[in-house]
């Protein structure tokens with residue numbers, strides 16, 4: 001049990017605190033954003049480390065807010081490290097009440113595919129209510145990139161769901177499996193062509209929906225059965241971090257948008273369109289279309305998919321995108 005009888009999952013936080021790529025980038029973000037005397041908000045403070053770093057960078061006061069009771073332990077941590085003038089608040093950043101507006105608001109708000117932690121809508125609401133005119137924020141920009149991929153090391157739906165299991169035909173599940181956007185650890189040598197920018201967005205002004213596209217032309221014959229997606233983030237102006245597979249590993253994974261497996265030829269072009277929508281809990285839902293074209297532009301194959309898990313049991317349900 002955690003502080004005062006409340007259960008707190010600290011292993012998730014340990015995992016993040018052991019990610020040195022992330023820690024270095026966040027330290028650089030705090031140093032870039034916080035000026036002596038600033039009033040700062042740490043949104044989703046978790047263990048409270050960024051709030052303490054902000055005080056060490058010269059912040060006059062820090063409001064450290066988290067919906068989880070972990071803030072009670074974070075308060076103990078700050079006391080044990082002689083970090084004063086931090087007000088820990090257990091609550092939702094979208095509805096929190098502060099006694100004053102802030103000069104700086106930052107947040108480690110990124111989940112898998114960037115959207116996984118469902119925090120961007122709440123960041124927008126917070127900044128509209130509590131950030132001073134001309135105030136500074138971090139992160140300042142998030143970009144999604146993608147690359148065609150042979151994901152057979154990560155995902156083998158045909159061989160599992162199409163094979164009898166203890167005498168039962170499980171092929172009914174193959175469709176749902178193929179429609180799941182998956183979290184994977186991509187192997188760089190199985191990524192083809194060059195990374196393309198799919199979406200750049202302001203994490204403090206997430207749109208209701210996105211419809212984006214990218215194209216890749218294969219330099220060599222390749223087996224392709226999906227597009228690998230990851231994010232880069234500017235935590236502050238000039239403070240950039242990537243979660244690309246070839247870069248130093250972070251605790252973030254890459255994502256896979258599965259496509260029907262294809263033995264594509266050199267010169268073939270893959271066009272990918274992704275529509276992203278968010279439900280009332282800000283959970284993202286994805287619909288994607290992969291179109292293969294021959295070098296003369298003729299369509300070879302087209303496949304439309306939507307995220308089975310997020311769109312619910314009815315394959316006909318409309319996500320509004």
Ligand SMILES: C[S@@+](CC[C@H](N)C(=O)[O-])C[C@H]1O[C@@H](n2cnc3c(N)ncnc32)[C@H](O)[C@@H]1O
Nearest residue numbers: 044045046047066067068091092093108119122
């Ligand atoms: C990725 S963790 C970051 C923790 C810490 N800032 C760090 O960098 O190690 C995100 C934190 O945001 C909190 N959180 C998510 N949505 C929230 C919301 N709407 N209001 C308050 N806290 C939220 C979670 O409980 C979690 O502790």
